[in-house]
Amino acid sequence: MIVGQIRDLIRSGSLPVGTRLPAERDLCERMNVSRLTLREALRALEVSGLIQIRAGAHGGAFVTAPDTDRAGQGLTDLLSTSGLSASQVTEARIALELGTVQHICERATEDDLRELRVLCDQAEEARELGSYTVDMSYSFHLRAVQASHNPAIGMIMGSIRDAVLMSMRAAHHEGKQGVEEHRAFVDAVGRRDAAEARRILAAHLQRTVDAVAGD
Template identity: 45%
Template sequence: MPRRATTDKAPDDRSSSLLTAVNDRRISALIVDQVRSLIHSGQLTPGDRLPPEREMCERFGVSRVTVREALRVLEASGLVEIRVGAHGGAFVTQPSSERVGASIIDLLTLSSVSPSEVTQVRRVLEVGIMPVLAEAAEEEDFADLERICEEQEAALKAGHYDVELSVEFHTRLAAATHNSAFELLVRSFHGPLLMSLETAQATAPEMGRRGLSEHRKILAALREGDAETASQIMSDHLSRTERRLHPAPARGGRKRKS
């Protein structure tokens, strides 16, 4: 049957020849590992379409049930997208901060990483970008950040402050570096950041108003190109959040081990 015309990348001899037969009890897992390795190495790139199920069965030497199970795992991992229709199939996806963020949330949920540890990571990253922001941030960036501060103030006055506004501020601040790597890192940390702020807010509801004040002081320092002052304010800002997440033991009590 002649191949249908399509705007998507079609399976070809290159992608087909990359796949080799597997033989193990956990066959579907080995298929997943093989496809993941090809994506990580760049041999399969975003937009590439994997071979049809029948051809994958022949290449791997397995049943369609096994191939479909592997494709479901790859789709759940955000590595491929399954499309239906005349031009359907399994396509390698473009990496995104949302997918990375979801993976980080799962990791934090299933591991022993605490909100306090999340804040320690934020301190390294967000204090570290202050010198970059002092040089790279533009008027449009400051206007967006001021708008977020105004929304924060309105929410506080109305008595229903949402820490999501704080997350938005810090995410937009990273974007103002005009460095896609910084922005991707902070955006992918959206879930853990929200988790740590919600935990801190539960112990200190007044943090929203004080945090807004510090946000505005950071912006003022950056407008002046004063990276040192902005760094100090951000450091204090995050240290205070960290203290709320990991309060000091009461006097006379046993000191918590570090």
């Protein structure tokens, strides 16, 4: 209950990032709880990444912004214990990534396009050397959704990194065709051709769905 109350204050903006929480005694009196109960709640909030507890004369509990790595690990743990399959994760990717294509085509800058092409070049070189990994594919897809310039979309994609990598590894097929599709997608975005970009990405992701079908 105490955890929920403090979390609600943080999420509502009543306690912005960087804010120091009131002293333990004040919080105990305000919430009518013991110090032991409060400290357990603060530890739970620290584990979740919502606060940071600092020691020393200028210490205390400070509101922090949870990072995507921490959130992603928590989501990966949830996925691994929920019985979700690689195909279900891939279907979720399709909903997220295809739904972002229009924004990518409208908002991608020249810097975005250049960085995506660099990733394509690196992937092509790695493929020829036999060192291409699914991490490289994920980096491309993450950078692509970031080109939508909607921080929420980038954060969501970043937070499900491990789950996406799991589904990519299960597919076992990212090779020449995948790299070529990445490059064709960037070219379509560069032409602001959302329909073509969506068609390419849909076919690209569908191959993953087909590869992990039944998992």
